Amino acid sequence: MTHPGLVICEYCDSVYRRSALGDDEIARCGRCRAVLYRASRLDLDHLLALTLAAAIVFVIANVAPVIRIAVSGMHNEANLLQSIAALSHGSGLVVGLVAAATLFVVPLLQIVLLGWVLVFARARRRAPGFAFAMRWLHRIRPWSMTEVFLLGVLVAIVKLSGMLSVIAGPGTYATLILTGLITLIAKRDVRTLWDRLPADETVEFGE
Amino acid sequence: MTSAPRAAQLGLVGCHTCGLVSAVGQAQCPRCGARLHPRKPDSLARSWAFLVAALILYIPSNVLPVMYTSMLGRGETSTIVHGVVEFWKSGAWDIALLIFIASVAVPSTKFLVLATLLVSARRQSSWARLQRARLYRFIELIGYWSMLDVVVVALVCALVQFHLLGTAEPRAGIVFFGLVVVLTMFAAMSFDPRLIWDGDEE
Numbered sequence: 435m436t437h438p439g440l441v442i443c444e445y446c447d448s449v450y451r452r453s454a455l456g457d458d459e460i461a462r463c464g465r466c467r468a469v470l471y472r473a474s475r476l477d478l479d480h481l482l483a484l485t486l487a488a489a490i491v492f493v494i495a496n497v498a499p500v501i502r503i504a505v506s507g508m509h510n511e512a513n514l515l516q517s518i519a520a521l522s523h524g525s526g527l528v529v530g531l532v533a534a535a536t537l538f539v540v541p542l543l544q545i546v547l548l549g550w551v552l553v554f555a556r557a558r559r560r561a562p563g564f565a566f567a568m569r570w571l572h573r574i575r576p577w578s579m580t581e582v583f584l585l586g587v588l589v590a591i592v593k594l595s596g597m598l599s600v601i602a603g604p605g606t607y608a609t610l611i612l613t614g615l616i617t618l619i620a621k622r623d624v625r626t627l628w629d630r631l632p633a634d635e636t637v638e639f640g641e
Numbered sequence: 642m643t644s645a646p647r648a649a650q651l652g653l654v655g656c657h658t659c660g661l662v663s664a665v666g667q668a669q670c671p672r673c674g675a676r677l678h679p680r681k682p683d684s685l686a687r688s689w690a691f692l693v694a695a696l697i698l699y700i701p702s703n704v705l706p707v708m709y710t711s712m713l714g715r716g717e718t719s720t721i722v723h724g725v726v727e728f729w730k731s732g733a734w735d736i737a738l739l740i741f742i743a744s745v746a747v748p749s750t751k752f753l754v755l756a757t758l759l760v761s762a763r764r765q766s767s768w769a770r771l772q773r774a775r776l777y778r779f780i781e782l783i784g785y786w787s788m789l790d791v792v793v794v795a796l797v798c799a800l801v802q803f804h805l806l807g808t809a810e811p812r813a814g815i816v817f818f819g820l821v822v823v824l825t826m827f828a829a830m831s832f833d834p835r836l837i838w839d840g841d842e843e
């Protein structure tokens with residue numbers, strides 16, 4: 435027995451009846467004031483366009499150097515992946531893996547899974563593996579840390595500028611845009627897709 | 642206060658993953674297949690375990706150096722606090738403050754808040770429920786910014802590679818610190834904020 439007309443606050447277990455929201459309105463829990471759900475302004479086409487843009491910017495942000503430094507006629511530059519590799523040096527392997535997961539793997543998965551789901555959602559269909567993709571999008575959301583990397587770049591620039599000449603590379607600007615795009619597409623609640631897309635007759639999970 | 646009924650009273654359970662409301666008694670959500678449970682299993686015990694582990698690792702993460710740098714033959718190791726002091730001395734007080742908040746204030750706040758939440762939830766205390774609920778959402782929001790120092794060490798180590806002129810390498814402190822951040826995130830995720838409100842409906 436399911437109740438699609440109801441919503442339960444995930445922070446305090448209060449039960450409410452769903453009601454339609456106007457633009458920019460947010461439904462909050464009366465008991466604990468947590469957000470229950472919000473009106474989604476973006477339609478599926480916009481969301482997909484932003485996801486594709488994020489995919490392109492993601493590649494640039496990972497390949498292009500984020501910082502260039504120069505000293506005594508020598509110069510050097512590093513991108514995100516090189517930074518993760520430098521951290522993984524020797525005993526740093528464990529923290530290198532954490533950085534690789536939160537700065538590279540999770541944002542990549544967010545873009546790929548969301549893109550996959552949205553391509554089919556435009557045709558008002560649930561993608562193959564829809565439940566799997568939606569479960570993982572929800573699960574990895576807290577581990578996406580692109581904005582922390584952006585702040586780290588800023589701090590590193592200030593830290594190194596004392597003794598070297600430092601400039602921000604194109605990777606920094608790409609990370610800035612990527613942070614904005616990921617916030618727009620993946621930090622918002624994509625769970626509304628469950629309600630917006632009708633289920634197929636075929637059940638996707640066993641048992 | 643509010644009179645909204647709680648799911649347990651109505652025999653309902655909400656899916657963590659997709660949000661669907663269904664009747665208590667099913668093992669899986671009928672819509673998305675995720676496991677259903679009225680409360681996160683062993684919430685308090687798990688959260689305590691992650692929190693204590695994080696607290697233990699927090700000591701070496703602050704005592705041990707996070708980075709070794711050598712510039713023009715002069716090699717030195719630096720700890721997290723040392724890094725904050727260096728920025729402060731060089732006049733970059735804003736960056737010093739930023740690192741202090743991310744590396745010291747945020748983890749300490751998480752330790753204190755989570756311990757308070759865990760103790761009061763066990764006692765089913767009705768004290769300051771709304772404030773405790775807000776505190777939980779606050780630490781959920783700020784927790785991952787602690788990873789800042791890890792990013793800075795990674796960037797500096799990747800950039801300063803001039804062999805004879807200067808090099809930078811990560812040291813054990815940053816490994817412990819990264820683990821502290823991950824463990825405190827697990828501790829916060831294991832805590833079930835609905836426990837704060839148990840007993841509120843009477």
Ligand SMILES: [Zn+2]
Binds near residue numbers: 447448465466467
């Ligand atoms: Zn609530």
